[in-house]
Amino acid sequence: MAQSELIFTMKEVDRLKTIQAVVEGHIPSTIAAQRLSLTPRHLRRLVARYVEDGPLGLRSRKFGMKGNRQLPIGLKEQAYQLITQHYPDFGPTLAAEKLAEQHGINLAVETVRQMMIATGLWVPRRQRPPRIQQPRYRRACFGELIQVDGCDHRWFEDRAPACTAIVFVDDATSQITALRFVHSESTFAYFGTLRDHLVAHGKPLALYSDKASVFRVNHKSSRGEGQTQFARTLDELNIEGFCAHSSAAKGRVERAHLTLQDRLVKELRLAGISSIDDANAWLPGFISDYNRRFGKAPLHEVDVHRPLGPHDDLERTLIWKEPRQVSKRLTTQYDKVQYLLLDTPAQRRLIGREIMVYHYCDDRVELRGPEGELLEYYINDHLAPVNQGAIVDNKRLGHVLQMAQEVQTMRDDVRSRSCQPARRRTGGVGHILIR
Numbered sequence: 001m002a003q004s005e006l007i008f009t010m011k012e013v014d015r016l017k018t019i020q021a022v023v024e025g026h027i028p029s030t031i032a033a034q035r036l037s038l039t040p041r042h043l044r045r046l047v048a049r050y051v052e053d054g055p056l057g058l059r060s061r062k063f064g065m066k067g068n069r070q071l072p073i074g075l076k077e078q079a080y081q082l083i084t085q086h087y088p089d090f091g092p093t094l095a096a097e098k099l100a101e102q103h104g105i106n107l108a109v110e111t112v113r114q115m116m117i118a119t120g121l122w123v124p125r126r127q128r129p130p131r132i133q134q135p136r137y138r139r140a141c142f143g144e145l146i147q148v149d150g151c152d153h154r155w156f157e158d159r160a161p162a163c164t165a166i167v168f169v170d171d172a173t174s175q176i177t178a179l180r181f182v183h184s185e186s187t188f189a190y191f192g193t194l195r196d197h198l199v200a201h202g203k204p205l206a207l208y209s210d211k212a213s214v215f216r217v218n219h220k221s222s223r224g225e226g227q228t229q230f231a232r233t234l235d236e237l238n239i240e241g242f243c244a245h246s247s248a249a250k251g252r253v254e255r256a257h258l259t260l261q262d263r264l265v266k267e268l269r270l271a272g273i274s275s276i277d278d279a280n281a282w283l284p285g286f287i288s289d290y291n292r293r294f295g296k297a298p299l300h301e302v303d304v305h306r307p308l309g310p311h312d313d314l315e316r317t318l319i320w321k322e323p324r325q326v327s328k329r330l331t332t333q334y335d336k337v338q339y340l341l342l343d344t345p346a347q348r349r350l351i352g353r354e355i356m357v358y359h360y361c362d363d364r365v366e367l368r369g370p371e372g373e374l375l376e377y378y379i380n381d382h383l384a385p386v387n388q389g390a391i392v393d394n395k396r397l398g399h400v401l402q403m404a405q406e407v408q409t410m411r412d413d414v415r416s417r418s419c420q421p422a423r424r425r426t427g428g429v430g431h432i433l434i435r
Helices: 008-022 029-036 039-056 076-085 092-103 109-118 187-201 229-235 250-269 276-294 398-402 403-411
Strands: 148-153 163-172 176-182 208-209 240-243 319-324 330-332 335-340 354-359 365-368 377-380
Touching: 008 029, 008 039, 008 148, 029 039, 076 109, 076 187, 092 109, 092 335, 148 250, 163 187, 163 250, 176 276, 187 229, 208 250, 229 240, 229 319, 240 377, 319 330, 330 354, 335 365
Parallel strands: 148 208, 208 240
Antiparallel strands: 148 163, 163 176, 319 354, 330 335, 335 377, 354 365
């Protein structure tokens, strides 16, 4: 009898002692079955096998047999040699794919992962040393890079609901170039803050943001294609847009949030301000004092902001633009509203063609033809007026949850892109509302 056959687990030893006690008459079979969590019938089978074959009779009859899922002998060694020779720097998933595609060796990804971990070709992420975020040099000139971000906080403490402060911070000087309180982070909210910056300083060379859906298309099906309305606006203004991979990468604006959450909250309390409109009117003085206290001198005194030119029409740029097609009935739909074009010879020629919908931040909607001409239309609106501030392309859902009860009663009677409380849509000349 081989030595390996005499090795028992603790569970098998406990079962052996119990069966021996039953055979020797020290305990009844019912007590033994309860102790081993077995049925009386199964216990009797084990007793019979013990009497016939001794202690080894209690071991499973499949012990030592080849498992149904066991890999063929030498297959893992062959896979390891191929990975070492051709794919030493590949991850387990890619290595498993290449083994199947190039060599006809089909192994589970987890099998390849465990093999690569055991041989030192792959280090699990949990065992890797943490990445060190090393500081980088500031940009040399004012306006070379502007870091932007929104901070959701109880800025008015208990005097008003929580809201969001959108902050623009210059990378070279740490100065706040634009600051605005809004109900939530949305495209229109960033449009308004960008307008403040452009009017006050001009066009920066680049904007640095996070990967929120305002700045980047994050749908998996997009595969990096397309651009958001904010990215389209930056292109029209000839401003580069970059997205940070981590919060630490845009540390200037993140540290500004910490300072503002301390000082700005207290200053608003001392000033007795408890509303967004009053706070936005009061902010210019605070920004000047903040920049005087915490601003840094740039490496070069050159301001690289570019002035707005005659072609930089902010009224037509800082808006939501979407193409729509005119149906055979001279209708088009946008944001759950049906627009009926006036039946004129000029507008009949637009059937089947693409027009542009211009949605302004003040909730105005214009329809413009291929040549930019203003189109006349009626509105066929089936939705009741709702509060649009609660349903926008938010990065955080805190403000939406505050209005959850109202939204649940509205169900799907909600538009998606308005930044102001909803009003009856108007546009063109001679428009009327059809109920």
